[in-house]
Amino acid sequence: MTYELYYWPGIPGRGEFVRLALEDAGVDYRDVGKQSANSGGGAGAVSEFIHGQAAGQPHFAPPVLKAGELVISHVANILQFLGPRLGLVPDDEASRLWTHGLQLTLTDFVAEIHDTHHPLGASLYYEDQQQEAKRRGAIFVQERLPKFLHYFERVLSVNAGNEAYLVGTAHSYVDLSLFQVVTGLRYAFPRAMDRLEPELPEVTALVDRVSQRPRLSAYLTSDRRLDFNDSGVFRHYPELDT
Amino acid sequence: MTYELYYWPGIPGRGEFVRLALEDAGVDYRDVGKQSANSGGGAGAVSEFIHGQAAGQPHFAPPVLKAGELVISHVANILQFLGPRLGLVPDDEASRLWTHGLQLTLTDFVAEIHDTHHPLGASLYYEDQQQEAKRRGAIFVQERLPKFLHYFERVLSVNAGNEAYLVGTAHSYVDLSLFQVVTGLRYAFPRAMDRLEPELPEVTALVDRVSQRPRLSAYLTSDRRLDFNDSGVFRHYPELDT
Structure with missing residues (x-):
């Protein structure tokens, strides 16, 4: 199919x-x-x-x-x-519920990342809500960004293993999603991420591991992979990256 | 259990x-x-x-x-x-995926409802983001509230039946959640909902139907049911209900 x-x-x-x-x-x-x-x-x-x-x-x-x-x-x-x-999630029900819960936390995180540049609504241009975005962006960088990333760091740390997996002892779809979120955050908030990543060794290790998976690595350098740009969820507005 | x-x-x-x-x-x-x-x-x-x-x-x-x-x-x-x-969802996979998708749309809707009074972040008091809340609230009432509610009206209309069910021909958990959202919106945005509900006969019928289910009706009048108040997702700030 x-x-x-x-x-x-x-x-x-x-x-x-x-x-x-x-x-x-x-x-x-x-x-x-x-x-x-x-x-x-x-x-x-x-x-x-x-x-x-x-x-x-x-x-x-x-x-x-x-x-x-x-x-x-x-x-x-x-x-x-x-x-x-x-083959991107374990078989047992407990693991599947846990994986889906982690994914839903990433869903919430992504919505908050989006709203840093659109705190009033997606129907207004960024330029029409830039002052509000600066206030929301500052709170995001100071509070929400570390809260979410430290949460995933903790999940990885609690799930002790030789490699950085969020769920059990194998690679799963939520690892791919966390990879995408961190990659997007590095693009959108490079200063904040430079400051924060030294506190997140497990998260960084996960991103490295995922990026080296053969098929994914080939995809990331192909023309099918879309670059981050100034639309969509992850946008680099230096004035929000405090 | x-x-x-x-x-x-x-x-x-x-x-x-x-x-x-x-x-x-x-x-x-x-x-x-x-x-x-x-x-x-x-x-x-x-x-x-x-x-x-x-x-x-x-x-x-x-x-x-x-x-x-x-x-x-x-x-x-x-x-x-x-x-x-x-017994709150049909057995077949297609219905379960559809029901879960509807629930996730309600999840997004609830987050947007919350953010009307906290457009900058949950860590600030409402009073410290009231001006931003007024701008976001106005956009919500004009654009997002009708968009979401008309969407659910359309789902109900497309799912033609004798009674107001979102999924198939029977009551499901997402009906209960839509009931809760509409009930909360009536509390938080009474003026906007008074204006909008005449355009939403199926949604209104669903809320009526759910409220008359015997066990739910007993719960809603029990002391276990918590009233909406000035905390949480649904808050009545008249200045946002334009």
Whole structure:
């Protein structure tokens, strides 16, 4: 089966969390948003599929994954679905619930990262909420960023092992997502991350480990990997990186 | 088995979404935060359980549910776990994925509702971010509130049936959560909801239907049900209800 990913083109955004799992597992997928309108892709096709009634079930927002007859929305829901199929989560129920909970904490973290540059709402330009963003950004850098990252450092430390895994003794999809979040934070908040990372040896080790996985490493240097830019979740505004 | 819910006392907050499922199903549960410190309950017991290493797995935030040996965090994760056990979700995989996706959309909605009064961060008092809250609140009332509620109205409309169910032809846990969100919004944004609800006949019908379920109705008038107040997610600040 070929998975179909529906996500906006041009930004890594939340779709990238799904891509990392598919790429790491080396499975075929159709990245609909990136394809041309002529071949049935592009933003229009994404919008139509998600908001339309293709499956009789309108979705609120992308990413959405189509897997045969199943249509699944929300990153954490998609990864929970893909995990067992791609060998990216342990088999037992306790581990799966724990992994999904960690992923949902990352979901909350990503929303807070986004809101540093859009504290009033996504419908206003950054420039129209820049003063508020500076206040929120300062609180984020001082309080929320260390709180979340120290939490994941603690999870890694408690899960003692020879390598940096969040869950059990093997690589899982939530490791890929934490890799993406930290990579995005290094892009968006380089000063704050330079200051903070020495306190986070396990998190840093996880990012190093993930980046060296053969298929993922090949993906990261391919033209399929989208650079962070000035749209989407992770944006580098130096005035917020205090 | 007696479920144990770990959530802060004194506010309905996110814990209430879990309580509604347990109460609607009529199962026994121990509401640890509400119990006295003498009997091993209270905020201290919640904090210790969640952040401690009882299960070798620190959780980021409550609510957390303990079900025998399993420990589960995040509302959507808990409800997904409880759904099949309490008869609050259909059996088939497609329905379960769809229900969980709807719940995760409600999760996002609840976070946005919270951030109307805390646009800069939860660590500042409302009074210290009131001007920003007024701007965010206005955007929320004009754009986000109708967008989310019309989305759920559309899901209900597309799912044609004789009664207002979000999923299939039966009551499910996400119906209970939408009930709680709308009830909270009526408390927090009475003017905006008065204006909007005539456009939302299916949503209103769902709230009516849920409120008349016998066990839930008994719960809502019991002293176990916590009133909305000036803490937690749903707060009534008239200056935000434009």
